[in-house]
Amino acid sequence: MTSLRIALLSLGLASLLPAASYxxxxxxxxxxxxxxxxxxxxxxxxxxxxxxxxxxxDPDGNLxxxxxxxxLLPRGTRPYVAELRALASSGGIIYSIRISGTLNGRSFExxxxxxxxxxxxxxxxxxxxxxxxxxxxxxxxxQQMIDELVSRLQSALSRSVDSKQKVKYDLSAWLAGGRVxxxxxxxxxxxPVVRSVFRxxxx
Amino acid sequence: MxxxxxxPTATVVALGCTLALPLAANEALDILEGxxxxxxxxxxxxxxxxxPMAEIFGEEGGEAPTGPVTYTPAEWAPSPLDPIWSRAxxxxxxxNPWVQQLAIMGMFHFNGSWGTADIERTPDVSxxxxxxxxxxxxxxxxxFGNTEIEAVGEFAGDGDYSRxxxxxxTTRVLPNHSVSFGKMRPRFxxxxxxxxQMLLAPERALLSSMxxxxxxxxxxxxxxxxxxxxxxGWFSNDSDRYVPGLExxxxxxxxxxxxxxxxxxxxxxxxxxxxxxxxxNMDHRKSEIVPRYDLRSRISANGGQVITANPAFRHLVSTxxxxxxxxxxxxxxxxxxxxxxxxWGLTLTPSFWVVPGTLKAVARYHYxxxxxxxxxxxxxxxxxxxxxDGSPTFVGDEFHxxxxxxxxxxxxxxxxxxxxMEYALMKDDAGLGFETNAWIWHTGARVSF
Numbered sequence: 001m002t003s004l005r006i007a008l009l010s011l012g013l014a015s016l017l018p019a020a021s022y023x024x025x026x027x028x029x030x031x032x033x034x035x036x037x038x039x040x041x042x043x044x045x046x047x048x049x050x051x052x053x054x055x056x057x058d059p060d061g062n063l064x065x066x067x068x069x070x071x072l073l074p075r076g077t078r079p080y081v082a083e084l085r086a087l088a089s090s091g092g093i094i095y096s097i098r099i100s101g102t103l104n105g106r107s108f109e110x111x112x113x114x115x116x117x118x119x120x121x122x123x124x125x126x127x128x129x130x131x132x133x134x135x136x137x138x139x140x141x142x143q144q145m146i147d148e149l150v151s152r153l154q155s156a157l158s159r160s161v162d163s164k165q166k167v168k169y170d171l172s173a174w175l176a177g178g179r180v181x182x183x184x185x186x187x188x189x190x191x192p193v194v195r196s197v198f199r200x201x202x203x
Numbered sequence: 204m205x206x207x208x209x210x211p212t213a214t215v216v217a218l219g220c221t222l223a224l225p226l227a228a229n230e231a232l233d234i235l236e237g238x239x240x241x242x243x244x245x246x247x248x249x250x251x252x253x254x255p256m257a258e259i260f261g262e263e264g265g266e267a268p269t270g271p272v273t274y275t276p277a278e279w280a281p282s283p284l285d286p287i288w289s290r291a292x293x294x295x296x297x298x299n300p301w302v303q304q305l306a307i308m309g310m311f312h313f314n315g316s317w318g319t320a321d322i323e324r325t326p327d328v329s330x331x332x333x334x335x336x337x338x339x340x341x342x343x344x345x346x347f348g349n350t351e352i353e354a355v356g357e358f359a360g361d362g363d364y365s366r367x368x369x370x371x372x373t374t375r376v377l378p379n380h381s382v383s384f385g386k387m388r389p390r391f392x393x394x395x396x397x398x399x400q401m402l403l404a405p406e407r408a409l410l411s412s413m414x415x416x417x418x419x420x421x422x423x424x425x426x427x428x429x430x431x432x433x434x435x436g437w438f439s440n441d442s443d444r445y446v447p448g449l450e451x452x453x454x455x456x457x458x459x460x461x462x463x464x465x466x467x468x469x470x471x472x473x474x475x476x477x478x479x480x481x482x483x484n485m486d487h488r489k490s491e492i493v494p495r496y497d498l499r500s501r502i503s504a505n506g507g508q509v510i511t512a513n514p515a516f517r518h519l520v521s522t523x524x525x526x527x528x529x530x531x532x533x534x535x536x537x538x539x540x541x542x543x544x545x546x547w548g549l550t551l552t553p554s555f556w557v558v559p560g561t562l563k564a565v566a567r568y569h570y571x572x573x574x575x576x577x578x579x580x581x582x583x584x585x586x587x588x589x590x591x592d593g594s595p596t597f598v599g600d601e602f603h604x605x606x607x608x609x610x611x612x613x614x615x616x617x618x619x620x621x622x623x624m625e626y627a628l629m630k631d632d633a634g635l636g637f638e639t640n641a642w643i644w645h646t647g648a649r650v651s652f
Binding site for chain 2: 079102104105106166167168169170171172173174176
């Protein structure tokens with residue numbers, strides 16, 4: 001009986017501990033609503049489709065969000081497929097994010113982008129006479145992570161398209177025309193999903 | 204004279220080279236004055252005939268390739284059929300400690316041939332036929348992190364051809380070492396060892412079909428290193444449609460291969476693979492797996508010659524070379540079988556991607572010879588493989604075959620249409636002289652998953 005009480009007490013306490021959460025329906029609203037687990041959107045001149053994310057939590061309340069998206073071309077080809085993986089602390093703060101996937105059959109990876117720490121405060125310097133001092137931009141770690149991730153994604157995709165890896169096309173690939181020649185726009189088209197993941201992760 | 208705030212690097216280099224040679228000083232002045240572009244300036248040549256630009260930019264203006272050569276085959280571009288074919292994988296979870304993958308696999312091969320065998324002193328024999336050449340269905344299981352189990356049934360053909368084609372397990376015992384056991388075919392020859400869905404021609408060459416052993420119960424130890432591969436095993440000489448038994452002394456199988464990459468002049472690379480396969484049949488005449496067909500008491504289509512016995516081989520050797528580049532490939536192999544009957548031959552198969560990934564041109568020359576009258580047995584057209592279809596069967600002592608065709612890849616190597624023309628010549632000089640020649644048109648379709 002004593003052990004049962006301890007177990008029940010532990011469960012009760014655990015339910016009171018903070019844990020990260022994710023608003024899946026809210027993410028669907030960001031992209032015109034879920035339709036059979038998928039939502040489409042247009043960005044940077046391309047049409048994309050994002051799938052309902054997979055969520056997993058650990059006993060400490062940390063959350064892992066896995067969101068998949070792909071570019072849509074006519075006849076259903078998917079030359080660009082990306083998976084975003086975000087790790088959030090129990091307080092609902094994303095501290096790590098990465099994107100991996102394939103472009104034209106070749107894999108790419110951004111590496112992990114981690115949450116930046118707040119810069120150390122700097123003593124204000126007296127401006128010279130007549131010199132105008134621009135106020136420094138407020139520290140926004142979420143935006144910095146998003147910009148860093150999209151920048152790395154653009155580099156990874158450019159390397160993937162320019163790489164000397166040879167690709168051969170069978171008749172079905174020729175007829176479908178499923179090849180991305182210019183990767184610019186794909187990274188920017190992925191940005192809305194990244195922003196949505198940040199926006200919909202909370203406590 | 205116009206001054207420029209920024210002079211491009213190329214201009215600086217061109218100037219440096221031209222100024223280094225007094226005869227090109229006027230050209231250098233023209234570049235500085237903007238009357239001429241640096242690119243348009245003639246490359247100065249030193250008094251000793253050397254090109255000073257080469258010292259800066261290299262022999263042909265680029266970096267000389269260094270380091271080890273690796274050949275990377277081209278990948279298949281994404282296709283709208285990818286999601287359909289990926290459904291063959293029923294379960295996949297690399298983190299599962301017991302079962303990592305379960306997939307179904309199969310193949311459907313439909314073949315047609317049209318032609319006439321022109322036989323001396325006897326009526327012609329029609330080779331027109333359409334057959335379901337192969338209809339296979341099976342499963343593949345990856346388990347325990349180091350074992351792959353395959354089971355495949357063949358449902359096409361008559362008699363012994365429809366059978367349990369494969370039931371084997373391969374376990375990786377060390378990083379590069381593996382052991383395979385179960386019902387499987389010993390590796391012999393380039394064409395004989397290929398999966399049927401990867402064959403370049405609709406049918407294997409006559410000698411490949413004649414010497415290829417049947418599947419039987421066996422065990423193979425193999426090692427796959429970076430350059431060298433080897434395998435050594437033993438197989439039972441019992442042939443059974445389902446599960447063979449352990450009969451006789453069996454057969455020893457040994458394989459050796461060496462693979463390397465060569466750099467080509469255009470900057471690309473080429474894969475080279477040399478193979479050597481040896482089978483030692485300890486049961487000789489009593490073997491049921493070499494040859495894998497039984498044509499005793501059959502009457503040949505050329506001259507009505509009676510096949511009194513299946514050829515009995517004790518030693519079988521095959522050595523070959525495979526070359527593969529971006530657009531071309533070449534396979535060449537020499538085979539020799541020695542026993543009561545001796546037979547040997549070679550097969551040369553160049554192929555070329557006319558449209559990379561879509562249309563491949565294939566040519567094949569096959570030559571087989573023997574000292575013994577009617578020592579060569581085989582079919583033509585759809586019946587090329589005597590194990591699949593024993594009629595019509597032709598016998599002789601020298602065989603030539605020229606094949607030229609094109610393969611249309613609808614979806615990777617998994618959906619392929621094959622078409623080609625073959626000229627076959629079977630000489631029968633040592634026998635009764637019923638020489639046979641035939642022009643045969645082949646059409647085939649292969650679907651695999």
